[in-house]
Amino acid sequence: MDSFYPLLHFLSSSLSEGELSSMKFLCRPHIGKRKLESVQSGMDLFSILLEQQQITRNDLSFLEDLLKNIKREDLVLRLKQFEEEREVSAPDDQPDVHEKRLQKAAIEVICENVGREWKMLMRKLGISEAKMDGIMTANPYNLREQVFQSLREWQKGRDAKVTDLVKALRGCNMNLVADKVEEKLLLLNTRTG
Known part of the structure; x- marks a missing residue:
């Protein structure tokens, strides 16, 4: 139970x-x-x-x-x-090493490219308002760190997948960022594959 x-x-x-x-x-x-x-x-x-x-x-x-x-x-x-x-x-539910590498790359791209609309993306990923407020309070003048910490919070979820990140970006009409993430992932996959 x-x-x-x-x-x-x-x-x-x-x-x-x-x-x-x-x-x-x-x-x-x-x-x-x-x-x-x-x-x-x-x-x-x-x-x-x-x-x-x-x-x-x-x-x-x-x-x-x-x-x-x-x-x-x-x-x-x-x-x-x-x-x-x-x-x-939780270890059984954690992503494998390859998925973690992809997540890390995707998070870097998102932190570099998502601006003030980051909260819309986090809501799409299921991060609560209370959690976002706490992250903003802890990092009041650092937008990039707010985005990064929020994405780290998302990673704690059981089924955190890079495909969900891309889907959420597209759901927020952040298509340019989604494209950049997909390019980076494609590059990583061709290197490791």
Whole structure:
């Protein structure tokens, strides 16, 4: 059985009414008032956050911040434990050496060529707004680093494939960048093939 939902259930059952109330307050900038009023449990709150992709199986940073804000370090520890266990069990899902080389090349091209529209691309790749905001806060004046860190975040996904990058670029009408990525990949494949 997948351990993600049991983890959320455990966190929910560990919250007091006051703590849930504090978490709801902290979520006000992200969740509408009417939705928040309907929240009766941690699971209700987590369901909304999952729906809005504030938390995902691969990105629990928003949830971690909430738990830190309500001073529940024990639950933060439990979250980190889950993330470590997930990383240990992930090697089977990781891309092979060739795919990693292609990803690295594609990321270099994208970092050099994608400008201020980078967030549109990241949304297409499934990176949450919260994660992008965190990356922007950590690298406020470095657009290239924001793009790079976001793509690194995308790579953590189980099925990160270069073909998905190209598809996402084309989906955002960044065809010139997609062409450059494909040229670079073709060059790499002819060298290694």
